[in-house]
Amino acid sequence: MTPDAKIETLLEMQGIEHVFGRREDWVDKGVRLIRGKRTAPARVRALNGVDLTLGKGEVLGIAGESGCGKSTLGRAMVGLMHPTGGSVTYRGQPVMRGRRPLHLKLQMIFQDSGSVLNPRLRVKELIGEGPILHGLLARRDLEDFVADQLETVGMAPDVMNRYPHQFSGGQRQRINVARVLALRPETIVCDESVAALDVSIQAQILNLFMDLKDRFGLTYAFISHDLGVLRHISDRIMVMYLGRVVEEGPAAEVFANPRHPYTRALLENAPRLSRRNQIFQAVPGEVPSPLNMPSGCAFHTRCALRRPECSLSVPNLMGTGAHRHACPIVEAAA
Amino acid sequence: MNRPLLEVRNLQTHFLTSMGAIRAVDDVSFSLQRGEVLGLVGESGSGKTITGYSILGVVDEPGRIVGGEIVLRDTEDGEVVLNHLGEKQLRRLRGNRIAMIMQDPMMSLNPSLRIGTQLVETVLAHRQASRSEAERRAVDVMRRVGIPDPEQRMQAFPHEFSGGMRQRVAIAIALINEPDLIIADEPTTALDVTTQVQILSEVQKLARETGTAWIWITHDLAVVAGLAQHIAVMYAGKVVEFGATEDLLDHPRHPYTRGLIASIPGEGELAADRRLHQIPGNTPSLLNLPEGCAFRTRCDRAGAQCDIQPMLETSSAGDRALRCWHPLEGQSP
Ligand SMILES: Nc1ncnc2c1ncn2[C@@H]1O[C@H](COP(=O)(O)OP(=O)(O)OP(=O)(O)O)[C@@H](O)[C@H]1O
Ligand SMILES: Nc1ncnc2c1ncn2[C@@H]1O[C@H](COP(=O)(O)OP(=O)(O)O)[C@@H](O)[C@H]1O
Ligand code: SF4
Ligand code: SF4
Ligand SMILES: [Mg+2]
Ligand SMILES: [Mg+2]
Numbered sequence: 100m101t102p103d104a105k106i107e108t109l110l111e112m113q114g115i116e117h118v119f120g121r122r123e124d125w126v127d128k129g130v131r132l133i134r135g136k137r138t139a140p141a142r143v144r145a146l147n148g149v150d151l152t153l154g155k156g157e158v159l160g161i162a163g164e165s166g167c168g169k170s171t172l173g174r175a176m177v178g179l180m181h182p183t184g185g186s187v188t189y190r191g192q193p194v195m196r197g198r199r200p201l202h203l204k205l206q207m208i209f210q211d212s213g214s215v216l217n218p219r220l221r222v223k224e225l226i227g228e229g230p231i232l233h234g235l236l237a238r239r240d241l242e243d244f245v246a247d248q249l250e251t252v253g254m255a256p257d258v259m260n261r262y263p264h265q266f267s268g269g270q271r272q273r274i275n276v277a278r279v280l281a282l283r284p285e286t287i288v289c290d291e292s293v294a295a296l297d298v299s300i301q302a303q304i305l306n307l308f309m310d311l312k313d314r315f316g317l318t319y320a321f322i323s324h325d326l327g328v329l330r331h332i333s334d335r336i337m338v339m340y341l342g343r344v345v346e347e348g349p350a351a352e353v354f355a356n357p358r359h360p361y362t363r364a365l366l367e368n369a370p371r372l373s374r375r376n377q378i379f380q381a382v383p384g385e386v387p388s389p390l391n392m393p394s395g396c397a398f399h400t401r402c403a404l405r406r407p408e409c410s411l412s413v414p415n416l417m418g419t420g421a422h423r424h425a426c427p428i429v430e431a432a433a
Numbered sequence: 434m435n436r437p438l439l440e441v442r443n444l445q446t447h448f449l450t451s452m453g454a455i456r457a458v459d460d461v462s463f464s465l466q467r468g469e470v471l472g473l474v475g476e477s478g479s480g481k482t483i484t485g486y487s488i489l490g491v492v493d494e495p496g497r498i499v500g501g502e503i504v505l506r507d508t509e510d511g512e513v514v515l516n517h518l519g520e521k522q523l524r525r526l527r528g529n530r531i532a533m534i535m536q537d538p539m540m541s542l543n544p545s546l547r548i549g550t551q552l553v554e555t556v557l558a559h560r561q562a563s564r565s566e567a568e569r570r571a572v573d574v575m576r577r578v579g580i581p582d583p584e585q586r587m588q589a590f591p592h593e594f595s596g597g598m599r600q601r602v603a604i605a606i607a608l609i610n611e612p613d614l615i616i617a618d619e620p621t622t623a624l625d626v627t628t629q630v631q632i633l634s635e636v637q638k639l640a641r642e643t644g645t646a647w648i649w650i651t652h653d654l655a656v657v658a659g660l661a662q663h664i665a666v667m668y669a670g671k672v673v674e675f676g677a678t679e680d681l682l683d684h685p686r687h688p689y690t691r692g693l694i695a696s697i698p699g700e701g702e703l704a705a706d707r708r709l710h711q712i713p714g715n716t717p718s719l720l721n722l723p724e725g726c727a728f729r730t731r732c733d734r735a736g737a738q739c740d741i742q743p744m745l746e747t748s749s750a751g752d753r754a755l756r757c758w759h760p761l762e763g764q765s766p
């Protein structure tokens with residue numbers, strides 16, 4: 100599965116599973132008290148046997164619809180969460196020790212840049228406190244250091260005394276990037292990091308990510324539901340459906356020749372600038388609830404190529420070389 | 434061609450704040466036929482939402498429509514000037530002939546009422562219908578926007594839904610009375626592709642089958658490329674370019690429109706260095722706009738004349754409008 104044997108593997112995930120057990124919340128409790136009915140303890144299977152490697156310097160794009168487990172996977176990658184099954188290692192070491200992430204070299208950038216920045220801290224503290232805490236920086240060097248970081252993300256040093264609310268969404272995302280870079284990461288997991296931004300600002304941030312990659316040799320896992328962004332930024336692509344990888348391969352190849360029926364449906368119908376007067380065609384059927392996962396190939400409830408056997412067993416990834424997919428029916432037809 | 438369903442002429446909506454007048458909408462004009470989708474495109478803060486609020490008559494203090502006219506026609510060619518109506522008359526039109534899907538779905542939803550109740554009430558407020566008829570309509574519209582198990586989901590409260598589901602409910606509420614005009618404010622921006630496509634296909638069907646006209650507000654040109662027949666591009670409160678979708682996207686003439694198109698990722702040939710076109714500089718504050726053309730400080734074609742505000746010039750055929758002293762020749766971007 101390693102994209103290129105010569106490339107050093109940084110992150111490795113094997114057989115990742117994650118089941119969220121749901122505790123009774125106040126709504127359930129209300130239902131129980133008023134109606135005397137107990138809401139079934141829901142267990143959400145968010146990830147189901149995901150394998151993944153991330154080679155040094157590559158950009159891995161992760162696509163899939165809402166709720167398919169992308170963020171859960173991202174959090175497990177950086178050690179913010181302990182998956183209920185499987186192993187995650189970074190440079191051969193586990194990513195968590197106890198309940199804590201182990202590697203400073205692995206960082207995550209979230210979508211909502213505004214809300215992750217503490218509104219009571221100035222830019223200076225937002226960027227500098229982490230490195231001081233981790234012993235990467237002496238307090239007397241704070242201002243010089245922050246000025247440097249701000250410059251890296253294309254902001255003037257004199258903003259360091261301002262508070263987050265004094266910035267636009269795009270500027271806040273830059274500050275967020277500066278904050279993460281201040282910890283000198285090697286690998287960054289971006290979860291919908293440009294989703295909330297206007298195209299013109301999105302272009303600035305995507306260019307910034309690429310500049311930083313060139314300058315510092317960074318590695319990215321880039322989670323996005325925007326296929327245009329993924330096509331632009333990714334070397335390799337992984338498509339997920341309900342907690343499983345259904346297709347993966349070199350980005351150019353997957354976009355040019357998608358194989359799995361789900362990937363095809365996704366790419367054929369997505370809005371594109373070049374598609375005028377498009378007749379939008381929804382993927383038929385409903386997104387199955389992860390509380391009630393379809394048997395066999397989870398896509399069988401919506402798949403046009405479905406055969407009776409599709410609901411019997413879970414297809415594994417197949418195909419030759421780096422481009423692989425999890426559908427025996429298209430494989431047989433090819 | 435029929436007379437348009439909606440005509441917005443020289444609309445100006447300003448916020449009179451202590452820091453000065455914020456000209457959120459400042460000379461916006463466009464028109465829209467029945468069954469047509471108009472894409473209203475521009476970056477954050479350019480005035481798209483306030484244009485929608487102005488049409489609906491829901492601009493909050495200290496904001497006011499200070500100029501222009503918003504004309505809505507009915508099938509008999511009777512017409513009303515929306516911004517001359519009183520609140521009572523407007524209320525009769527809202528949710529009935531015109532509806533808006535808000536950027537934040539919770540703005541259209543009452544957190545303490547069941548989803549079903551909210552849909553049914555929207556029907557009963559404007560239609561002579563029995564409760565069971567209204568309920569049937571509610572279930573039907575929920576199914577159309579792709580909510581699984583609509584009968585059961587009618588009992589749910591908004592907080593029990595994910596963000597995407599809430600947005601679909603907000604869309605269902607806008608659709609339920611089949612209004613003449615729906616203003617949709619970035620309703621699919623936060624949704625994933627499959628959900629987005631499902632909603633877009635529903636929008637198209639409605640436009641085709643019931644003649645509903647849509648104003649689709651977005652910063653995503655790719656969405657309106659497939660959906661809209663016309664596009665209006667806004668910058669700093671003004672429409673800077675208007676045209677038929679194909680023509681505008683293939684031959685943008687305003688430098689800002691061209692910049693927007695070029696900064697979209699993942700289109701056409703990928704640049705070898707993985708860099709996107711960037712429009713230089715940042716969106717200016719509306720309190721502190723450059724004199725003359727507001728795009729002047731970011732424009733590579735700016736000249737001395739650009740110190741003077743250019744007017745929106747409409748082509749003789751009326752199908753293209755442009756606000757620029759030195760427009761592009763209409764070559765491909
Ligand atoms: N804390 C939690 N408790 C219970 N279920 C959860 C929890 N967090 C996530 N889930 C469920 O796990 C599944 C995967 O969630 P995840 O957030 O990884 O999705 P995602 O692919 O990132 O979606 P999106 O595109 O909407 O961000 C979903 O069904 C979600 O509802
Ligand atoms: N209540 C308000 N008071 C003052 N200014 C406002 C108010 N609402 C909006 N504005 C300003 O009006 C301009 C246009 O806003 P809006 O229409 O929401 O932009 P868009 O929808 O294009 O992002 C922005 O500069 C915004 O800050
Ligand atoms: S395994 Fe069957 S249901 Fe699944 S994608 Fe392939 S054809 Fe469709
Ligand atoms: S009027 Fe001048 S500054 Fe404005 S867009 Fe046209 S050329 Fe550029
Ligand atoms: Mg997520
Ligand atoms: Mg808005």
